[in-house]
Amino acid sequence: MPDVCPPLHVDVRRTASVTTVVIAGEVDQVTSAEMSKAVAGVLQEDRNSHVVLDLGNVTFLDSSGIRALVICRGDAEQLGIRLEIRPVHDRVRRVLHVCGLEDLFHLPAA
Secondary structure (H helix, E strand, O other): OOOOOOOOEEEEEEOOOOEEEEEEEEEOOOOHHHHHHHHHHHHHHOOOOEEEEEEEEEEEEOHHHHHHHHHHHHHHHHOOOEEEEEEEOHHHHHHHHHOOOOOOOOOOOO
């Protein structure tokens, strides 16, 4: 039986002051490009100076996902957009902590 990668779900929610990109599933080598594309679209098209990545339902994050997040953060900074992560799944928080990226993404205290 072939391995089937769980789908990644991306939903964008906008208010007057913040745009939230809700991501659910596993962010890995197969799905990180999809997440990056969605976030890049929001950063380029949106008029909010504050974008939140909701990773509360991301159950897995590998090095490809970390790389994608760091690139998205750099793109946001170049555009003058504050990019932060909240909420964040405990597994993802641990990965970001081990990589020393908590402050970069303005993670709230656990």
